[in-house]
Every structure is written in structure tokens, then in C-alpha cells.
Amino acid sequence: MLSGRTAIAGIGATEFSKKSGRSELRLAAEAVLSALDDAGLSPADVDGMVTYSQDSNQEIAVARETGIGDLTFFSRVEYGGGAACGTVAHAAMAVATGMARNVVCYRAFNERSGRRFGQPNSRLTGEPTSQGLEMSWHVPFGLMTPAAWVAMFARRYMHRYNATSEDFGRVAVAMRRHAATNPAAWFHQRPITLEEHQASRWIVEPLHLLDCCQESDGAVALVVTSAERARDLRRSPAVITAAAQGSGAGQMMMTSYYRDDMSGLPEMSLVGRQLWEMSGLSPRDIQTAILYDHFTPFVLAQLEELGFCGRGEAPELLKDGGIELDGRLPVNPHGGQLGEAYIHGMNGIAEAVRQIRGTAANQLPAVAHVLVTAGTGVPTSGLILSAG
Amino acid sequence: MTGDPMTDGPMTDGPMTDEELHELADKQAALGEVRGVPAPDPVNIPMIRHWLAAMGDQNPAYLDKGVAPPAMAQVWTMQGPRATAKDRSPVDDMMAALNAGGYTGVVATNCEQTYHRYARLGERLTPATRFSGLAGPKRTALGVGFFATWNVTWYAEDDEPVAEMLFRVLKFRPPARKTTKDPYPLQPAINQDTAFFWEGVKEGELRIQSCADCGLLRHPPGPLCPHCRSTGRSHTVVSGRGTLYSYVVHHHPPVPGRETPFVVGVVELPEGVRIVGNVVDCPPEEVRIGMSLRVTYRRMDDELVLPMWTPGEP
Amino acid sequence: MTERGPVETGAVLPELSIDLTPTVVVSTALATRDFTPVHHDTQLARAQGSKDIFLNILTTMGLVERYVTDWAGPEAVIKSINVKLGVPAYAGDRLSFDGTVVSLEDGQVTVEIRGKVSLGDHATGTVTLTVPKEDEPC
16 A cells, blocks of 8 residues: 555745746756755655656756756656646655655746646647547637636536635635735735625636636645655655545546536545545544645535535535634645645645645644645546654 | 619529520520621731730741731730720620629630731731530539630631631639638537537537447547447437536637637537537526527638527527 | 751650749730739739739730740741640749640641640640741751
8 A cells, every 4th residue: 555655755946936037947957956955865866757747847857957867767647737646646656666766746837927828729629639629629619718617617516506706705815815924925915805806807707817826937846755764854754645646437628517517526526535545534634635726616616525524515614714724624824826826736735745844834733634636627636645 | 673784684684504504505606706896906016026025936027027926816806904895795695694603713725726827917807706605514623614615706807817716714613612701710620530510510410429329429429439339420410409507708818719708608408418619699697507598500710610509498 | 046956747846944924924914915913913813812923825825836936937837726724824933835746747737735834734735837848858
């Protein structure tokens, strides 16, 4: 079994900005070196690398830049931000099976100053690949931005559970409140009110501007090694108690409109079931959850799919600050991607490590276990990290 | 009728059948040779010199002997750039009827000139045209068309024929007329598994894949039946009725080829599958989950038709 | 005008290549009094689906005549030109003629000619002519 055998021993990041002014490869190299320094390892110790399929920096290029030598394991994880925790899962498997000793996971991009994921891209249907064909049932109708794909689910969720835009807004308000006291967050000291959320312009109804996460330039890297080795390194280990990937029946990329009632995220339910089973834990054992928040409505669906509340009960959980720092389940103490930065979920894993170490800007008391999720609406992944 | 003075002749009566075109051809041929207007200028040195220079022809014989290059025969009787009195010939009605019948394309296929003698300086030539036949309709590389043939004879002042010409054109129906619409920027990728759907919407049919073996309907379509593994694919043309299952109103950012706001919905068909399409003919604020819809087809450019959904009776 | 070899069946005419500059296309159209816009107005020609302005038929006939008389000499008399028209000869292309004497009967010479452009045959056909007796091979 994988549980408990590996740990995250180092985390590193660049600053989070709207215009890094540097190449994506340089961002990747900076984050990787920073994570190695954090762990107290040298580039020569690294023999494995994992990143997202979407990352434009090949492992070999990052290795060359940082002085990493022989690699015995390298892997890419598919499906956009759904890859985030998957990179750690792959690294953990490699370490647990002896394929590699120290594996670096990274994500680096100029998503705001370079190619922006939220902009329409008519090349989505340029080729009759399986993905080009899948997109071809949606893009010709102008349904071609992540906000629009998510909005289709959000409308159905509202219809099914009588949820409102204010329910989604409470997520945005909580995230910005957390970011306000996180100096690394782009929205540091810039909280919003629910009224401001409601007054922000429509992007794709039922999503307001403030339901959509920001866009960022930056990079985050993590070092995965054996739990045993991690205990001998510089920082307290964040033990990987569970790691899982999940893709559901009838799965598509952001447009799984054809399989069920469209008010949930079956692939996240699948990830959750594995996490609970692998860790032997249950939702009440989690002190804080890092939930992927590129768009607010899917935070509600995740709370339900992971068992933090019943189906349709997320709006109730959100009321009265339920996911805020002093709430029933603090979610994204760093401010999430809505508040801190959009680094495709990788910054959330780093926050989970800080919460385990006890070094977070908005540190919660007595954190033993943190659940982390990756991109929603796509095949996804998750982790439970634990102190020890 | 508008009494438009620019339209006259058979074409005002609408397109002719193939048979009627042949009848008209016979009638025009029966007119025999019809004299045209004499050349505006007699055979002259300046036009010959101009013609030789343009052709790069350095043959001194013509000006030395006071004759015109024979290939100039038709040049003498060409209409000028501001021709007013149209020099009617038996060919004109035939061409007008072919145009009216949709055979608007024209390409010359044969030009055969016979020179009885070279025209001399000072002679004024007069053309005479005889319609000599219509063949078709025939399938050609350019499209279906008719070959029309006529003969022109150029006479000197004493009715002596100087030159003759057989001229044949293909009047063809151009393939599907290109509109000036810009190509729609959001084209679907299409392959052999999905082409039937897009061909269907072009013909006003909403085709949903059905398994030839177990009958399972599925959308979006694919190469196999996920239920019984059959590769035997068929499709059913569905009723075109549906119910709105979910929808969004897109405001921002701008989408190429679209004006915001626009509505995209997931439509549930009574046949049991869902399909995505735009909801049109309905203000966005009146769109509701559960509303009844029926399919409509919108042409986006010369090639692409998209199925869309308009409010309909349940 | 070039020196030609003996007029006999199988004799090959020297090639003639003409660069179809816009000036050639327009000046010949006007010299043949053909004012149809597709022979002088590039924009309009393109709007009607053509690649560019192209040679008019009266010019094709004139160039065929020139091609054969360039070879046959000033004493030749052209009796007929029969041309089958093929692909358009667009401005910017090059029109190359080749020809062969295919028969010689009672002083009447028949020459098969072909005018090629990059798209294929623009004109193919026959020209009949007479040449003075003294010009025939002895």
C-alpha cells in the first residue's frame, strides 16, 4: 500500500504576479531550486520529475537548467488542473516502488501574461483527435470557455437544490477574506463583500466575475521522497497518507453533460472514496481542506462529493462562515486560487504542507490531516497529507 | 411584373425546361443568317499597327501589301467600350434563356476561323451571325451545361465573304454558388464517426447514432456501441423536440463569430439523449430549465449548418 | 523573324514563349477592341472567381497566327486557324507554343500547334497555310 510510505519534504514557489517578466522555464527552475533548498536536498539528489501534460517546460529542460542529472523516472499527468495532486500521486508511487528516490513535481506558467486559459481558442476543435471531436459538440455553439462549461453545471445545481448566486458568492467572500491576511496572495488586504460579488458583472450566467478565479503568472514545486528519508531532512515531513486519481463513467473535459443529473462531480466522489479508504480517515478527521476553486460552484459540489456535508447541503454549510478560518471546515486558508493565485492547484498543495508544518500565514491549530483536491469538471486527483 | 425595360425576351417568362431550350435553339437556328451592324471603321493602318505591336508580331507582309492580319477579322466589328445600340444577333436570346435557366457560367471551347482572303485597307466589313446548334444538357467538369454553337461570316461591301468563324461556348450551371459570408470561425472537427451528424443538419435532419445491433441511442456519437461493442452503426432521425435541461448566458469574453449575450443549453430529447445547442428566438431572461424546444437549423457559412433550439409547444 | 528549316511533314517549329505580363494581357485586349473587364480589371476578375486578368480569345487567335507566321515567313498565307480552348492564360503566367507540320498537300501546309501555360493546355489546334512554291524544299 502507498499510505504513509512517502512524504512531501520540500516546497518552493516564485512570487505570484500578473506579469512575471520571465520565461516559463525560468519560473520552473526557480521554483524547483527553491523547493530543493527548502528540503535541504541538492539537484544531484533528484532522480525523478513529474509535471502536468499542459506544462510547457519539459522535465529534461528543467533538469538541465537546475543541474539535475540522471533521471530514472519522469511522468506527465493529463487533464489540466486535474493533474495537480496526480503529480504527487505519481511521484509517491515511483518512490514507494523504488523507481526513484527523490522526485520533483512542478507547475510553471505565465497564465496571465502569456496564454490565458479563459480566452476563447478556436483551435480547440482544430483536429479530429478524440478531444477535438469532444469539443466539437460544444465549441461551435460558442460554449468554449471554462467559465461557460462550469456555468452549465452551476445552473443545474441551482435548479436541483434551490441554490442561489449568493451561495456561490459566499465561497468567493471566504477566499478573499483568507487571502486578505496572506502576504503571498495577490489579493492580500483586499477582501470583498457578498454585495460586491452580487454586483460584479456577468461572465457567463449564472457566474459573476467574482465567481471566477484570477489568472496568474508563477510556479510552484514540491519534493517527494520516502517518509523515512523525509524525517531526516530539514523540514517536518507532510506524509502522503492517501493519493488518488479519478475519472468517472462518461467522463469528458469540463463538459460531462450526458451522463447523470449534472449536479455533482462523480470523479471527485471516486477520488474521495479512495482517499478515505486508503487513509482510514473520515471527513471529521480533516482539520482543513484545500479545495480546487477555479470557479465557486464546484467548491459546493466538492464539499458534498467528499462527504463534508450531504447532497444539496453545501449552501447551508457555507452560511455563517462555515468554510472560513473559524468555521466548521476551514477551506483554503491561503485564499485558494480565488484569493492567492491560480497556479493550477499546485499552490494549494504547498499550503497543505505549510498547514502540516505549522508555518502557514493563516495557520490553523493542531492540524493533523489536510485533504487537497485538484481541478474539477475534469478527470481529477486528491491527496491527504498528515503530520508525522 | 415590374415592366423593367432592361428585361425582355423569353427570360421574363421564367426558366425554360431543357426541351423548351432546344425548341428556342431550333427557332433561332431557323432565323438563318442575321446581318449585324457594319464595322465602325474601315480596315486601317493605325489599328493594324497597334494590333501587331501588341501581339509582338513583326511580320512586315501586312503593311507592305496593304492587308490586315487575318486573325483581326473579328476585331473590325467588335463593339467599343461604350456601345449603346446593342447589335442583336440570334445568339442573344439563346444566351438569355440559358442564363435564366441557371446556366450562368460561360466558357468558350472552340474558335475556328477560315480566311477566304485577307481584308484590304479601306474595306468595311459587316458581320452576319447564324445560330447553328445547341447540345446538352451534358455533364462537364465545370458542371452541367449546354454547348451552344454559332457561325459568323464577315462580308466585304460587295457581299463577298472574307472570313468565317465557328464559335462554341459551354453555358454551365456553376456549382453551389459561393456566398460572400466569411467562414464561421468555430468549426467542428469532423471524422468518419461524426460526419453523419453534420451531413444530417445540412439536410435539416437531427441524426442521433443508434446501434444497428442493440438499438441503443447515443449522443455524442462514437465508433462503437459502448453497450454491446457492435461497430454496426446506424442513426435515427429524431423528432426535433426537446426540453431544456440546463443553460448558460454567455456575456464575456467575446467569442469569435458570436454576438453576446447568447444562450447555450443542454437539451434533453424525448428519445432519451442530451445534446448541446444554442437557444434562439427567445430573450435570455425568458429562458427557463424545463421549457419546451424544437430544433431549428442555422446556416453559419457556405459549409456549416448548426442545429439550434427555439421555443416550441410541448 | 527567324530562319526556318525546310517545310516538310514532321518539321518542328521553334518554340515561342511569351511572358504574360499584365501589360501584354491588357494591351492585346485593347488592340483587339475587347473591353470585357476580366481582361483588364484585376479586382473585378478576382471578384468573379478568376485568379487574375487573363488573355482574350481574339488575342489567342492572334498569337497563334504570329507563332506560325514567325516560322513560315512573310510570304506565307494563312487559310484557317482552328483552336480548341483549354485553361485560361492568366497574367503572370508564361504562354509557350510548340508546333509540328503534320501534312503538306498541294502547297497547303497543316501545322498542329499547342500553347501551354502552367495550368495546362491553353489552346490546341491546327493552322493551315500556303507557302510560295520557291519556299518549298527542292
